Amino acid sequence: DTGVSQNPRHKITKRGQNVTFRCDPISEHNRLYWYRQTLGQGPEFLTYFQNEAQLEKSRLLSDRFSAERPKGSFSTLEIQRTEQGDSAMYLCASNQVGQGDEKLFFGSGTQLSVL
C-alpha cells in the first residue's frame, strides 16, 4: 500500500491555460475526494466519487472545473482557462465506505501557481 498519490507535485501555468491533475487513491478504496487549500486556510471540499459516480459537487466547483473517475480507480481534475485565483494546493483523499473503519487518507497535494 503506497498511500494516495498525486501528480504532479507542482504545476506552474499561465493564466488562460488548461491544467490537469491526477490522483491515484489507495487501491481498494471506493470513495475519492478532491479538496482545495489556499494559504492560511483549511482545505475546502470540492467534489467526491463513489466508484466512478460523481455524487456531490461543491458550489466552489465552477464550470471551468471538471473531475472524472472513469474506471473507479484514479481520478483527474481539470481546470480550464485558469485564473490567478485558482492558485492553491489541490488535495486528493480516499477511503473505503461501508466496511468497518472509514478512515480518510490524504495525498500530499498538487501545488498550482497561475501566473
Place this chain on the structure above:
Amino acid sequence: GDSVTQMEGPVTLSEEACLTINCTYTATGYPSLFWYVQYPGEGLQLLLKATKADDKGSNKGFEATYRKETTSFHLEKGSVQVSDSAVYFCALSYGGSQGNLIFGKGTKLSVKP
C-alpha cells in the same frame, strides 16, 4: 451554514509544556468531529475523532472531548515534544462517511527544545 473556528496561531511552546488548541463549531445537526495534523512536507493525517457528545478521542498523547453544550472540541496534550511541531486542523462531518469535511483554518504549533 456549518463552520469550524480554531484559535489563531502560531503557537510556540517549549518541550514538555502543556498544549491546548481551542476549536468550536457551528452545526445544524450532530456532526462527527476530528483533529487532523499536517507535519512539514507531508499530507494531512487523522489524529483523533469523536462521533457523539461526551466521546473522547485520543491518540499519541493527544486528547479531545466532544462537548455539545459548549459546541467545542479542544485539543490537549500534557507534554509536547519537538516532533509534535505541525499544523493542526479541527474538522466536522455528517453522516457515515468521514470524507466530506468542513475544516477550520489550522493552527501552527512550533515546539522548541
